Amino acid sequence: MNISKSLYTRAIQCPKSLWLKKYKPEVLTPPDASAHAVFDTGNTVGALACELFPNGREVPFSRDYDEMMATTQAWVDEGVRYIFYEATFAYEGILVMVDVLEVGEDGVSLYEVKSSTSVKEIYLHDVSM
Numbered sequence: 156m157n158i159s160k161s162l163y164t165r166a167i168q169c170p171k172s173l174w175l176k177k178y179k180p181e182v183l184t185p186p187d188a189s190a191h192a193v194f195d196t197g198n199t200v201g202a203l204a205c206e207l208f209p210n211g212r213e214v215p216f217s218r219d220y221d222e223m224m225a226t227t228q229a230w231v232d233e234g235v236r237y238i239f240y241e242a243t244f245a246y247e248g249i250l251v252m253v254d255v256l257e258v259g260e261d262g263v264s265l266y267e268v269k270s271s272t273s274v275k276e277i278y279l280h281d282v283s284m
Contacts, residue, residue: 159249159250159252160249160250160251160252160281162176162177163249164277164281167277168277193270196270197270199270200268200269200270201240201254201268201270204239204254204255204266204268205239205240205255208236208237208239208255208257209237210235210236210237211235211236211237211238211239211255212230212235212237212238212239213238213239213240214226214227214230214238214239214240214241214242214243216240216241220243220245220250223241223243223252224243224244224245226243227242227243227244227256228244231258234258235258236257236258236259237255237256237257237258238255238256238258239254239255239256240254240255241253241254242254242255242256253265253266253267254266254267254268255267255268265282267281267282
């Protein structure tokens with residue numbers, strides 16, 4: 156079974172939640188208006204963050220992660236410096252989707268964008284995954 160960063164961080168916060176998400180998703184409470192407001196704020200912050208990285212390209216979201224990985228790789232090969240939302244690749248069976256991937260001559264940098272006013276411990280797991 157492959158695991159994504161979001162599933163990994165879910166498991167760190169609550170292992171039972173991961174099990175339910177994978178095997179009984181119908182019992183989970185769907186997002187309410189408050190959750191949607193948080194999502195909207197995150198999207199706004201994400202759009203602002205993209206403005207910090209000129210001439211970047213955004214990977215269109217798809218349920219076909221292979222397609223997203225192929226797009227990311229094509230842009231790396233093409234020499235695109237900044238790839239965002241969601242630069243996608245797999246490493247040792249882990250699906251990785253980063254907010255901003257910066258490709259430089261001496262390596263890559265990964266940036267995770269959060270719409271929080273403080274650093275939370277779970278963010279350290281998210282970015283280190």
